[in-house]
Amino acid sequence: MAEKSSSFNFKKNDKNDPDLAKELESFRAFLKSRGHRITRERESIAEAVLLNRGHFDVDELFLHLKGREGVSKASIYRTIPILIESGLLAAVYLENGHMHYERVYGREHHSHLRCTACGRIFEFSVPQLPVLEQEIAEQEGFKSEGHKFEIWGLCSKCRDDE
């Protein structure tokens, strides 16, 4: 419940990152391919998402973009589904009553540990999970599209504070 604006963590001055440029370019291509227009707002949002590390919600994104050339929440809400379709963003439902998102890095998959006391999120990955996903899906006749694994409990810090 603590940090509101600080939870939007940027890579430091990485605006010239060649990777960023490439990803933005492919986002533009995606927009075109869907018949969507390339607007300043969509680019701002995509850039913010691409430069972000960690999880964030709409409010944090909104506050982050607030500067001189802000973007309305309506536009953020309207752009998020596009970003998700484009594969740049994923919704991660972190049980706090509303949606949280995170950037998708390539195909690498990770899961979350959530501290029930302080709310912080930690990440980990288990290589077996995608395999397990496939196995179970197959067993049940599913064509699987994804999975989510989350663990909650007390983080090492909050554990001590008790």
Place this chain on the structure above:
Amino acid sequence: MAEKSSSFNFKKNDKNDPDLAKELESFRAFLKSRGHRITRERESIAEAVLLNRGHFDVDELFLHLKGREGVSKASIYRTIPILIESGLLAAVYLENGHMHYERVYGREHHSHLRCTACGRIFEFSVPQLPVLEQEIAEQEGFKSEGHKFEIWGLCSKCRDDE
């Protein structure tokens, strides 16, 4: 988005189930232990939850209880956290924008397969998951309290309909 009232599935005339009586009794004990009062509303809600199979949301619970001696949504919302604390109920966040719940049966753990086309939920269990949960938590210094594993994709039926 189909069945609204039908998704609340009861065990057939199981109101005399000795297990039910026992569980209700332990819920009453729980209420007392917390200094809460035993009210008709709380008993109705607990009974409905105990007799239910599968997942449901507040609206379904509300509609189910609607009969002669209904319970207001406010009371349902106020009782749910108590039921969760008592260990009878668990929140299962099934990505439909709002909360869904299910009864907790003993300590047995199961996970969900969700069809992204028809929305139906299937269950499965993987004995290794609780072990994995412990291992990962330990690695990260967590004292784990629970986990959730969910897979989504196309169920066998929707797969054919494509």
Place this chain on the structure above:
DNA sequence: GTATCTGCAAACCCTTTGCAATAAG
């Protein structure tokens, strides 16, 4: 009798949407 609990309705919060103005192609 007193404090808790209930139902109602209003308040809240996140998200979506209608609409007129703006900007992309």
Place this chain on the structure above:
DNA sequence: CTTATTGCAAAGGGTTTGCAGATAC
């Protein structure tokens, strides 16, 4: 020019809350 997109503000939908009356103990 034409049509998609934007921002605003209002509407939505689930959940929470203040309050007066009802009820458990």
